[in-house]
Amino acid sequence: MAAMGVFNPAYADGSKGKIFYMVPTLLDEFQTESVSALTKFMGDVGYEVVALNADNKTDVQQSQMDDTILQKPKAIILAAVDFNALAPYIDKARAAGIPVMIFDRQITSTPSDLTSVAGTVEIGHVAGDQIEGLLKAKNGSVKGKVLQVLGDPSDPYTLDIQKGFEEKMAAFPDVKIISLPAMQWEASNAGTIVSDQLVANPDIDLIFVHAAHLAVAAVASLEAKGKKPGDVMLVSSNGAPVGLDLIRKGWENVEVEQPLYAQAAALAMFADKVVNKQEIKPGNYNVLGLDSVLTIEKWGPNIKIPGAAITKENVDEPRFWGNLKAPADKITPVQ
DSSP: OOOBOOOOTTTOOOTTOEEEEEESOSSSHHHHHHHHHHHHHHHHTTOEEEEEEOTTOHHHHHHHHHHHHHHOOSEEEEOOSSHHHHHHHHHHHHHTTOOEEEESSOOOSSOOSEEEEEOHHHHHHHHHHHHHHHHHHHHSSSOEEEEEEESOTTOHHHHHHHHHHHHHHTTOTTEEEEEEEOGGGOHHHHHHHHHHHHHHOTTOOEEEESSHHHHHHHHHHHHHTTOOTTSSEEEEEEOOHHHHHHHHTTSOSEEEEOOHHHHHHHHHHTHHHHHTTOOOOOEEEEETTEEEEEEEETTEEEEEEOOOEEOTTTTTOTTSGGGOOOOOOOOOOOO
8 A cells, every 4th residue: 555655743643543544536736735735734633644646547546545544544545446346435434443534525325424525506605706797897887698608517516516506696697698508527628618608799798618727728719719818717626736727827717726725634634533433514614715514414423614716806816726835834733
């Protein structure tokens, strides 16, 4: 079982023991930064993190779970490659007395000890508020034509964002929304959608894509049509480094972040309670400055954390994971 050497003794002495983090893949910056964030924040509260990379392979992650259970760590953090295939291994760990925390990739089919996720419908709400303001500033009132490029329609993440965005836009009948999916979250598919729609609807005011890598493809299509930064407004979600770069270059107006750092910090805040099998109380919690809501669901305690809007005014703040600088805030356990 190959473990990544991610523990930094500068953060803590690991006196409370080891927590294993099951990383689905290290092929994107969100996942690599999640390792850094969890290591830092868990270190703040006294735990050593050992991260295991499954290389996006379900059988590898299943084997890693089996091997980890034998080592009897204080807890396991799981970001599952396959929700359904890993559910029995959650049950197996908990039956062995090892609590399991779920990071980012929510599993509702079996109980776990704590789930920390982004408020994806809320990301859509934030995007809607921002787009409302952008359309009003451009057109004098909230009206215009918006091209919404979803990710893969089988992914609840993109469907929730769409739901939140369209809930906000329902109050503005003069906004026409054209919604099309970029299948498999492929950037090339998003680029084709934008290119085709610029021909079919040359009066598009704003493009809203559901991930920053799709925004890169959208910009390429805009450039191919002779557009300059600002000619067509652009909003994206998830907060990846490429999205922040597009803001700095003037192509993108707003990036609504998926709050990686806060999602990781929330697990650290409650780690002692999870490890010691103490009650986690529902309510409102401030996580790195974000007002978050913890509820008790049928699968266990679930904390939902909203995203924040990133603009040219605040793009360089380290609280945004796309800047790849984990905040220096020291996490303290919830009492």
